[in-house]
Amino acid sequence: MVFLLFFGSELRLPAFLQVFGRAHPLVLHFPIVLLLLAFGSELIVASSRAAVPKNTANWLLLSAAFTTVITALMGLFLSKEPGYGGDEVTTHKWLGIACSLLAFGWYGLKDQVRRNKAITTVTGIGVAAVLLVAGHIGGNITHGEDFLFSPVLAKSETPQVPFEDAIVYTHLIQPIFEKKCMSCHNSSKAKGELVMETQQLLLKGGKDGKLWDTTAAGFGLLMQRIHLPLESKEHMxxxxxxxxxxxxxxxxxxxxxxxxxxxxxxxxxxxxxxxKMIARSFFKSKDEEQYTFAAADENTVKKLSNSYRVVAPIATGSPALDVSFFSAAQFKGEQLKELEKVKDNIVSLQLSKMPVTDEDLKAIGSFSNLRALNLSFTKVKGDGIKYLAGLQHLKQLSLSGTGITTGGLQPLAKLKTLIAIEVWNTAITDKDLTSLKSNFPKAAFDIGYKGDTVIAKLSTPIITAANDKQIFSNTSLITIKSPVKAAIIRYTTDGNPPDSLKSPGYEKPFIIGKSAVIHARAFLKGWISSDTATAGFYKSGIKVDSVFLITRPNPRYIKNAMDGKAFIDEALGGVNFGTPEWVGYQDSVLEIYLFFKQPVKVSALTLNGLVATGSDIFPPDVLQVWGGTTTQSLQLLSQTRPTQPSANQPAYLADFTGSFQPRQVSLIKLVAKPVRLPAWHPRKGKKGWVFCDEVLVN
Incomplete structure (x- = not known):
């Protein structure tokens, strides 16, 4: 166990050991029970009571120590599988090993410990404490944050967000992910290489590709997996x-x-x-009222609802009712009079596109607690507005698409609560606003806008390759999509930004046979062209068998790099350098060995990197490639100085290549030295960063 703790980074698990490791969640219950039983028996032995024979106590303590070590070994094997990583897994691993060593030491020194009951108590409490914390963290990894202690921890009340301030993702979508998905898809336990903790990682997706695609049938993986049969292996x-x-x-x-x-x-x-309709039941409005009137009879409310009219409480337990009409062909004025039975409970009335006349407004005028009234695109001319003058609680009124005039609104001028009036597509114009605002000082008028003066911006195209792999062996099929199907997509493969005339137009997926950085933009007459989408695709040459780090990355970006896989896992990162693919160096020079099982002929080495001047991430000052048959026989094959940015600019991906005459080698040493920040940079003279996510040979 101790040997694997220090040298396990080189471990490659055969299938039978993977099975052994996956039994960790099953076996871990034995050491928990046995350690606690051993603690109790040791207290009895230390008290010189005969209830537990010393021989039985010895075997119980030995069994506890043995199962603890076996469980820790299983955990070590399990942690080698993809999807497990991060600080929480590392802490859990060390605590499990500490618990094993404590139990082993306890058994070895049992006779000395038993001589003093106080020492026995302290030893037992110490082992139990380590066991409890390790179990707590294990529960977090398996079931989510604070799984073990959540029933007894004081829950901090999350402030209720008003409906007006609620953000769809933050307050509606993210809580679903946290409750139903995050226990398996976090930085410690990334099943399917999917982490859902940040927006960037959600957009990146996992090993099977992006989570959603609005241009795809079924909208992508997330919705497909949700709707698979429950017994399906891929159901989520x-x-x-x-x-x-x-x-x-x-x-x-x-x-x-x-x-x-x-x-x-x-x-x-x-x-x-x-x-929006679904979300209204989750959030309260800033100015949501506390209604003091009594609730209407439930049976009456149910009888008033039918196929063309819905009468329902605005929220569970609320006495206030919302009434909506749906069928213009079935509407009759008498149906408004039928609402007399609940007239004091109606706070919202939706009559849009119903053949409501001015005479029908007389019945509505009796709904004394009405707050919102929608009469848009009805037959109202304005003569019946006087019937609404007694609605002392009316706040919102929509008369869009009706025959209303400025004079027709005058009977409502005395309503102090009226704050929003919609009159677009009516005879009321911009010129009438001055007089209206003088009569309705508290009300905001919506008279609409000219749609032909509004120009929308196209969404950025999405560039993908077959199987979502950015590194390919022979050829790769490239697909470019735009959410706006009528848009024309133009692209380039030479590194230059596409323009609307000269760049080739995308018609169907195309094949590339060599490394390329593809840029794409969407264009459509009457729209603002999209931002440029960029994606790099790389043809793999010679496969590196293993990597050894001569120098350590910055501690913040070390957890995915120490076994060297980050440099050769064929997983490329985006412009967000906080994702697991990236390895960052600043205070030390990037130096690594690349090993090949058999001698290979090499002629170029490419470091796939990131440039983000605002975050001090620059191309290397110097890129050196050394080669040879042993570490003692290395010779300098190439030394290049990549071009440095001359001004601040948005983050972008870049390739730094060292080319040389073909050479037979068994290993390569790569050196990339961070640059000193240039004079134009706000932190001039300080060390910059070198960020790398992949090394490609030939």
Missing amino acids: PPQGKPQLTDEEARILYLWIKAGSSFTQKLATLPDSDSL
Whole structure:
């Protein structure tokens, strides 16, 4: 166990040891029980009581020590599998090993410990404490944050976010991910190489590709996996884990369908938007009222609802009712009079596109607690507005698309609560606003806008390769998509930005046979062209068998690099350098050995890197490639000085290549020295960073 702790980074597990490691969650219950039983028996032996024979206590303590070590070994093997990493797994591993060593030492020194009951007590409490903390962290890795102690920990009340301030992703989508997905997809336990802790990692996806794609049938992997049969191996969440409710699945679907924005507020969604309607039950409005009137009879409310009219409470337990009409063909004025039975409970009335006349407004005028009234695109001309003058609580009124005039609104001028009036697509114009505002000083008028003056910006295209692999052996099939199907996509493969005229237009997936950085933009008449999408695809030459780090990366970017896999795992990072693919050097020079099982003929080495001047990440000052048959026979094959940025610019991916005459080697030494920040940089003279996520040979 101790040997593997220090040298396990070189371990490659055969299949039978993987099975052994995966039994860790099953076997770990034995040492927990046996250690606690051993603690009790040792207290009895130390007290010189005959209840537990010394021989029995010896075997119990030995069994506890043995099963603890076996369980720790299993945990070490399990941690070698993909998906396990991060500080929490490392801490859990060390605590498990500490517990093993303590139990082993306790057994070896049992006779000395038993001579003093106080020492026995301290030893037992110490081992139990380490065991408890290790179990707590293990529970976090398996089941989510604070799984063990959550029932007894004081729960901090999350402030209730008002509906007007709620962000769709932050307050509606993210809680679903945290509750139903994060226990298996976090930085400590990344099943399928998927981490869902940040927006960047969500967009990156896992080993099977991106989580969602608004241009794909079914909207991508996330929705497909959710709707697989529960017994399916790929169903998410897996069988035995808390499942998504129908409402949660519906919320995720609607969010992805709408473009999966991370910043959009709920309040900015159209009133008819399904996601907004669902969300209203989760959030309270800033100015949500506490209604003092009594609730209407439940049976009466149910009888008033039918196929063309819905009468329902605005929230669970609220006495306030919302009434909506749906069928213009079935609407009759008498249906408003039928609402007399609940007239004091109606606070919202939706009559948009119904054939409501001015005479019908007389019945509405009796709804004394009405707050919101929608009469848009009805037959109202304005003569019946006088019937609404007694609605002392009315706040919102929509008369868009009706025959209303400035004079027709005058009967409502005395309503002090009226704060929003919609009159677009009516005879009321910009010129009438001055007089209206003088009569309605507290009200905001919406008279609409000219749609032909608004220019929208196209979404950035999405560039993908077959199987979402950016590194390929022979050829790669490239697909470029735009959420706006009518848009024309133009692309380049020579590193230059595409323009709207000269660059080739994308018509169907195309094949590349060599490394290329592809840029793509979407264009459409009457729209602002999209931002440029960039993606690099690299043809692999000679496969490196193993990597040894001569120098250590910065501690912040070390956890994915120490076994060298980050340099040769064929997983490329994006412009966010906080993702697991990136390895960063600043205070030390990047120096690594690349080993080959058989001698190979090499002629070039490429370091795939990142440049982000605002974060002090620059190309290497010097890139050296050394080669030979042993570490003592290395010769300098290439030394290059990559071009440095001359001004601050957005982050971008870059390749730094050293080429040389073909040479037969068994190993390569790569050296990349960080640059001193240039004079134009705010932190001039300080050391910059070198970030690398992959090394490619030939």
